[in-house]
Amino acid sequence: MNEIQRNFTRLVEEATGHQCVCELMFHPTRRWRFDYAIPAAQVAIEVEGGAYTQGRHTRGRGFEADMEKYNTAEAMGWHVLRVTPERLCAPVTIELVHRTVVNAMGEIPHLQEIEKAIKEMPKNIEKR
Numbered sequence: 001m002n003e004i005q006r007n008f009t010r011l012v013e014e015a016t017g018h019q020c021v022c023e024l025m026f027h028p029t030r031r032w033r034f035d036y037a038i039p040a041a042q043v044a045i046e047v048e049g050g051a052y053t054q055g056r057h058t059r060g061r062g063f064e065a066d067m068e069k070y071n072t073a074e075a076m077g078w079h080v081l082r083v084t085p086e087r088l089c090a091p092v093t094i095e096l097v098h099r100t101v102v103n104a105m106g107e108i109p110h111l112q113e114i115e116k117a118i119k120e121m122p123k124n125i126e127k128r
Contacts, residue, residue: 008036008089015098016041026078032069034080038097041104044073044080045097047088079104 001009005022012020016038024037026044034044046066070080079100087093101107 004088005036011089011094012036012038012045012097015094016101018101026073026076030069030072032072034073034078037078038101041101042078043097043100043104044078045088045093046070046080046082047085048082049085 001022009020009022012018018038018040020036020038022036023033024039024044025031025033026037035047036045037043048066070082073080081093081096081100083093
């Protein structure tokens, strides 16, 4: 794992509380891999290079192959986020990953604080 990969996985793990892995094979018969994935939430992050240089991801055949991969992943229950290399470790990307994981797992933000407040409420509150 290179420094960028280590930094991104660390940022995602700190933001989500879930393991983030690189190069996850997600399909049982195809050799497709996600650049990054949070398997517990079925959230994937794909880094789309060459956006401004007519790279593989933006040319006809490569674009169609990526669409097949992403659509198949969605049909399998994965949430696929796409980012450029320049924005991979940006706060906006980390926040997007966090929100997607929370939604995918059906978590309620700040649930622990809500549960604590309910427990601390007086037991003798009259019902109206």
